[in-house]
Amino acid sequence: MDKKKIISTTMLAVVAINSTVKAQQAGSIQLADKTSVLQEILDNTVDNKKVFGVSFSVKHKGEVWSGSAGDMENEQPFFIASTTKLFTTAIILHLVSENKLTLEDKIGRYLDDDAMQGLHLYKGIDYSNEITVRNLLAHTSGLPDYFEDKGTNGKSLEEDLFSGNDQFWTFEQAIERSKKIHPLFAPSTKNKAHYSDANFQLLGRIIENITDKSYSENCRELIFEPLNLSKTYLYNDINDIRPKAMYYKNNVLKIPKAMTSFGADGGIVSTSQELLMFVEAFFTGKLFPKSYIEELQVWNPIFPPIKSGVGIHQFKLPAILGMPELIGHSGLSGALAYYDPKNDLYIAGTVNQISYPSTSFTVATKLIQATVSKRKEQKIKSFSAIGIGATYSSIEDNAGKPKAGLSLGLYKEYNIFKPVSFTAEILYNQKGERSNDPLQNIRLHYIDFPLMLKLNLWNDKIGIASGLSTNVLLGSNKAKNTFQRVEYSVPFAVNYVLTDFLQVSLRYNMGISNIAKNDYPDQKLKNNWLGISLLLVKP
Template sequence: MNQDTKNTYGKDLGPIEHPLCKQLDRLVHSSVDRKNIFGVTLSVESGDRQLAWTGASGNLSADDSFFIASTTKLFITATMLKLRERSYIQLTDPISRYLDSDLISGIHRFQGTDYSRDITIKQLMAHTSGLPDYFQQKKATGSSLQDDIVGGHDQAWSFTEMLEDVKLMKPHFPPGQSGRALYSDTNYQLLGKIIEQVTEENLEDVFQQFIYEPLELTNTYMFANGSHQTPAPLYYKRTTLHIPQAMASFGPDGGIVSTAKEMMRFLRAFFEGELFPKSYLTELCAWNRIFFPLQYGVGIAKFQLPRIFSPFKTPPELIGHSGLSGAFAYYCPEKDLYLTGTVNQIANPGLSYKLMLRIVHAA
């Protein structure tokens, strides 16, 4: 057993190593090429828990914390569904029920009509609002916030500043237009603010009550600039990015830090009915295309390659979420397999999917 790899065995197997463990160990180590990927940490579990493996290679260890970026959106989804269960909200509620009209007025003006008050919670969760993406959409300056940040220009922004930028951008379609979806981090910034308005608490405290404490997640938290807690440094190509101000500003659309093991605990709870009624999951699977080969439902994503690009006769579905940082948390129903971790590389989002497909293929 390698020093940076740890295997945890299912109760039914006792000390017998699961046949997949050695393959997982090889896959993790072969993924680190020190050109595109400098470190990997990975957790894999079967639904019956007979396989429960965590490993790492390169400059990451199995217990290292890392920036999960947009995988944070699953935490927002779980929280919104918990609020729904407790009758605090309905997904069909317009956001104007919870957010001040002066604040949101003008965030969605399309072809002469202001739709800002009509956007619903469900449309935010499903990326069917048509709102501009404050992070990836270009500003009047010709560059996007993402361009600035991956270029090493760290900066902070507030919720209000983010909305002011959005008001200067063009929306893409009316809210809820059939068959239309556009991935926008703006949607989840608004959801985070709605959670705070409904609960009258800050978002991190709500996560603490609804998710961290019930699941005993002690190494999962919303990043705050100046904190003594430091996750593994992010990579953009061969360069490490030091962007604490940006990381602290992402908040509800991508600000959580976690570990592969704790992400696994969360992912299982998400799909197994510990955080909200399991019956809600069916409603989340209303898929729209966002960018090939990803589809988005209501607060969750689906990755499935077309058969022509897949080594599988029937390409498997992966359902969950990933982040720009290379972090991922997905469930494969066909194999009853959960996968969490990171390849910790911003420049090539496809690397995490290639690793997951290699694991699913091995299983």
Template sequence: MIKSINDFNIDDITSNAVSKKNIFGSVICVEKGDGSLSLISSAGNLTVEQPYFIASVTKLYVTAVLLELRAEKQLQLDDKISRYLSDDILHQLHVFKNVDYSNEITIKQLMSNTSGIPDYFSSEVVSELTAGKDQEWGFHRTIAHAKRKTPKFAPGKKAQYSDTNFQLLGKIIEIVTDKDIRTVFKERIFNELSLGNTYLYEDVNDSGPAHLYYKDKKLHLPVYISSIGPEGGIVSTAEDTMIFLKAFFNGRFFPKKDFEELKSWRILFGPGLFYYGVGIASQPISLVELKEGLIGHWGQSGAFAFYHPKTDLYFTGTVNQFVGHRVAAKLMLDIIKTYKKEYKNR
């Protein structure tokens, strides 16, 4: 059994990540499902206790809540969103080739990014944010923007990553529970798992989370992050995220047998190359095992929360860089390779 950080050289691996261009800090938590390995390491300007923006890793929390609500029979994934959302929200939300599909979209199609609803997070928006133009992108602005754009396909026909989907899912959760998304997250996940360092970012004066970087520049986007709750607004630590990730995969929120339903993979080419299922992502780590890589979710902040079934290893952490996903992927891959080598020789 690997018992210590020194046995596993995890500090060397984490420090190597910080040696890469524009990576100023990294933190990673690694655990094995059977409890035989539990390591955490940080380097650069991050510590293991430092809270950070998990960005789109938040989508796993939304998925957990939706599946828990289904287990409670408060909704079904095949329900049409028109059952929950008002006419003013749905009006011309998805019109493709002169056919209005707005009332036909299902919850599952939102979760799987197959709704066809356009993403507001365009290259133009990215350029503005990375240039430091802080701005609000809450529910109403997001939906209005989606209605001005033309969908590229009818619901269910293809897949295209769209943060707009998760803004809508957050609204459905609020309607079903009759509570705001902050309260839902707090009651159903944060308090339930005793996550003392995890919360939904809402106070623009909150300077607690680590500064996010875009290349060599610090980004200060409190207005933006406070406006994107269910899409990417959670702040956490690597240890807290690990507690959640293991709970997510091991039946805490929904029957473990239901997990296979989530692995309806469709390939996406943006942002990056990966597969998307129902509220979860699959990141390939080799060409020969394209659909047997890491399962979980990325965050645009460089945050990650993934499970690797072949080694039974869980990974959480961040490289805190808007364009740092390649470094984060290598960080996890290096640990997988080291783990395999250590155990092969035992």
């Protein structure tokens, strides 16, 4: 049930600005000392527009912190959606440890003919009997997603549910729906993965056929009871109102029929504390041999920056942003459970919002940063970003034509007081004009240092900024002393928040100083340019 909304990271990596403004140094800071900072992160997440309630738990160096905000409490059960797949993976790996199957086994060995017939017909070839258990875990089977992919009626089951049509379905109906959608590629195609809930529906049935027990019984006997997870269970009763209802945009979404139908691909209920206990057990060898973990880490992109491994996911932003790799799983409900190997940290929780599931990663990122920080509190909130874009420049009092160029940038924003913030940037910009006349054909390379005040509007979705930019000439296509070394301009910028990790910035830069020197004695040349950039944000 993971959503393809998380974010796209096709940007060029440059050196990030990772400094943050913090106060109150402490020699040895414990997690307990950061309670107010961690709680503030949750409190600030709840805006009663996008997010109405959150619950998270963190474990670091043996210490556990749990918090909640809005309409959720610490012990509040919630739907973990596709984070359920981590439980399914644990059971499969447990069966591997008992020599009851291998990851290379063909799935036809464990499924009946009705399930296998016509399961994977791709370009006229039947690959059904070529699919392995590993293919299902790693989403490399090529099977379509019965839930998110569009069916023969042109709509996905997901769209049907969110339009208010709650419904039941069986394993057989889910697989039959999948069979009516075209596969994406042949099983085990190199560097190919397609996220599909059908894969884990099939794994759930394989577990049941091998053990002769229901998926729910397997979860209870192999995971819930050994780990003493008293509030974690497979949702199977439409009258059960214990789990917090999910939100879809600003509406409560009640789909109990669907939630009883997901099973092994998305039907478990848990709390942040118990989900934290489970994810720690998963990565520390309490459910299956710890040596298996390395074998699971074979990554293929599914919806960047999330990659699929073998039964697990990797969330990894560009290293330039200084964020650690997270491995685990997340769900469409806004739930997640991840392990940070670098910092030996576990985190689990939910923002309980279907429409903005990437928000859970923003919250997790902030909680991790605050947890591993060696300082107690951050008095001035800030975030960093890297950007790539294009400029369309002209030179006032020159007879050339506007020229397109490249723009690369580092961005830092400090929240002074709502709704005003201060921004500082370092930008590489290509400027100039093109012309057949050698004198008027000007190519310029600058490092710009804009400082701006920004007004944040519409629930911080839009920012309007202006200030002063000092721009240093790196080089040009002219002789060394043709242009002034430093020029000044007034930038005007409008930023729009696409997701928690991605923004688009549109700006106009008006030159206010003459860049001409020796070769243009009678001309007052000023750089003017229009630019657009995508910003990859580190909260």
